[in-house]
Amino acid sequence: MLPPGSDLTRDLAEWLPSQRWFGGKDGPIDELSIGTATELRSGDPALHHLVLDVRQNGLTDRYQLLLGVRRYLPDRLRHVEIGRDSGGARPRLYDAAHDPDLTRTLLDAMADEASIGPLRFRHVAGARIRTDLASLPITAEQSNTSLLFGDAYICKLFRRLSDGVNLDLEVNLALTHGGCTHVPAVHGWIELEPGEPGAEPVTLGLLSDYLHTGADGWSLAIASVRDWFAYPLPYGDEWAELDASAAGGDFAAEAERLGAATAQVHRALADAFGVTLVPAAEVRAIAARMNTELTATCRAVPGLAPHAKALTAAYLDLAARAEPMPVQRVHGDYHLGQVLRTEYGWTLLDFEGEPARTQSERRAFAHPLRDVAGMLRSFEYAARFLITKAGTVPTESGPRLETRAHSWAARNRAAFCRGYAAAGGADPAAHSVLMHAFEFEKAVYEVRYEARNRPAWLPVPLTSLAHLTA
Numbered sequence: 001m002l003p004p005g006s007d008l009t010r011d012l013a014e015w016l017p018s019q020r021w022f023g024g025k026d027g028p029i030d031e032l033s034i035g036t037a038t039e040l041r042s043g044d045p046a047l048h049h050l051v052l053d054v055r056q057n058g059l060t061d062r063y064q065l066l067l068g069v070r071r072y073l074p075d076r077l078r079h080v081e082i083g084r085d086s087g088g089a090r091p092r093l094y095d096a097a098h099d100p101d102l103t104r105t106l107l108d109a110m111a112d113e114a115s116i117g118p119l120r121f122r123h124v125a126g127a128r129i130r131t132d133l134a135s136l137p138i139t140a141e142q143s144n145t146s147l148l149f150g151d152a153y154i155c156k157l158f159r160r161l162s163d164g165v166n167l168d169l170e171v172n173l174a175l176t177h178g179g180c181t182h183v184p185a186v187h188g189w190i191e192l193e194p195g196e197p198g199a200e201p202v203t204l205g206l207l208s209d210y211l212h213t214g215a216d217g218w219s220l221a222i223a224s225v226r227d228w229f230a231y232p233l234p235y236g237d238e239w240a241e242l243d244a245s246a247a248g249g250d251f252a253a254e255a256e257r258l259g260a261a262t263a264q265v266h267r268a269l270a271d272a273f274g275v276t277l278v279p280a281a282e283v284r285a286i287a288a289r290m291n292t293e294l295t296a297t298c299r300a301v302p303g304l305a306p307h308a309k310a311l312t313a314a315y316l317d318l319a320a321r322a323e324p325m326p327v328q329r330v331h332g333d334y335h336l337g338q339v340l341r342t343e344y345g346w347t348l349l350d351f352e353g354e355p356a357r358t359q360s361e362r363r364a365f366a367h368p369l370r371d372v373a374g375m376l377r378s379f380e381y382a383a384r385f386l387i388t389k390a391g392t393v394p395t396e397s398g399p400r401l402e403t404r405a406h407s408w409a410a411r412n413r414a415a416f417c418r419g420y421a422a423a424g425g426a427d428p429a430a431h432s433v434l435m436h437a438f439e440f441e442k443a444v445y446e447v448r449y450e451a452r453n454r455p456a457w458l459p460v461p462l463t464s465l466a467h468l469t470a
């Protein structure tokens with residue numbers, strides 16, 4: 001049984017701001033109410049699914065919570081307790097995503113395709129969901145919470161809920177059905193019935209293959225940069241002549257394979273969702289929007305202003321192109337942290353798009369080279385990450401390291417583009433106007449993202465812009 005509503009909402013309002021995934025940390029919670037409460041398991045422990053309506057600054061966001069209820073709380077769950085111990089006067093409450101005794105209920109319900117209150121649990125046709133696995137939450141800094149079920153599944157529980165079908169579910173289901181092997185296969189999902197007739201269900205969770213042998217692209221790339229930075233320079237001052245292929249941990253072959261996998265996923269996305277042509281007039285409007293974002297970001301982050309002229313020139317070139325532009329569904333927030341290298345090749349994750357964009361902006365068709373530009377930005381980031389983390393590179397400093405970073409980025413950017421074009425994607429070298437505009441657009445987004453979320457990282461996009469616009 002849940003405690004009285006007023007106690008529960010007070011406890012939740014106190015607890016939410018301390019959660020990594022809570023998106024409203026920059027302001028107070030004006031009001032918190034319980035939108036839906038669904039008992040998924042009775043007894044002790046009990047499991048309730050809650051949708052919380054959280055009002056801040058005149059806007060309401062919805063969050064989901066698996067609420068565990070126990071008479072006695074074992075030590076292993078103390079760190080996720082919600083509210084205070086009342087000395088036995090009422091049961092203890094906690095975040096049940098951390099309780100494998102309760103999360104098993106999700107697998108059972110997906111295996112049975114159960115409908116419980118407004119919740120529907122689903123599995124893909126013909127899938128046999130294993131229900132004998134205990135869960136472990138991934139502890140990485142994430143905006144959602146993912147549970148690992150043994151080595152078999154990863155279940156991503158979306159914390160802040162968006163209206164309608166989640167993009168990750170939509171894209172992964174379509175690509176899985178189309179036989180694309182560069183995304184983790186989907187096994188099941190959880191959804192909330194729409195509040196209004198005719199509306200789409202709201203996706204609550206997604207159960208996919210857990211690629212337990214995978215290593216993420218960012219870690220692999222950083223290992224390669226570290227190796228290159230530590231590579232001794234044999235010919236006195238001739239360091240500027242060296243290219244990054246000299247180091248043992250060269251990443252270029254992987255970058256090339258990643259480019260090929262990206263082109264194959266773009267082809268699969270085009271097959272699944274179609275391709276349309278944006279007329280030239282609309283391309284001009286896109287270029288104008290890029291410039292508006294640039295102006296707004298320069299106001300917020302003055303360090304961007306010295307690059308504004310070069311960026312505006314690239315947007316004007318795009319506007320002057322006077323050609324229709326083919327567009328399709330794309331990844332939308334493509335970077336090295338979104339790809340996993342397994343023994344079978346590269347796998348792409350997280351098709352949810354840029355977190356700061358609206359759902360319809362994220363679903364909108366775009367030119368596939370936008371993703372290519374996103375990944376090129378990521379090579380720039382990887383190349384400079386160790387430089388901004390002062391003290392991690394013992395050998396050289398300042399301009400010399402920047403030269404090394406530049407040569408690593410150039411080598412891997414070229415390899416990625418080569419792999420992309422060779423596998424049938426549009427050749428980035430033949431579309432320099434698009435590539436410049438898309439890469440600058442992404443860099444502006446990054447400047448804004450870093451200024452808001454990770455100010456210590458702001459020099460990374462700014463330094464790389466200095467190189468790209470020189």
Ligand SMILES: Nc1ncnc2c1ncn2[C@@H]1O[C@H](COP(=O)(O)OP(=O)(O)O)[C@@H](O)[C@H]1O
Pocket residue numbers: 138140142143144145146154156184208209210211212214216337338340349350352
């Ligand atoms: N299918 C998977 N197999 C293995 N690891 C995964 C899988 N999906 C996600 N991960 C790991 O979880 C991390 C976060 O996943 P992601 O989908 O990007 O979540 P979020 O939207 O919360 O950032 C990834 O960087 C990756 O390391």
Ligand SMILES: O=P(O)(O)O[C@H]1O[C@H](CO)[C@@H](O[C@H]2O[C@H](CO)[C@@H](O)[C@H](O)[C@H]2O)[C@H](O)[C@H]1O
Pocket residue numbers: 218333334335336337350353354355374377378379381382446449
């Ligand atoms: O992965 P998310 O969907 O949360 O994407 C956001 O955060 C990313 C950082 O985690 C951010 O990516 C930027 O930093 C990366 C290194 O940490 C780098 O590889 C990317 O190229 C760079 O854009 C992403 O932009 C943001 O939307």
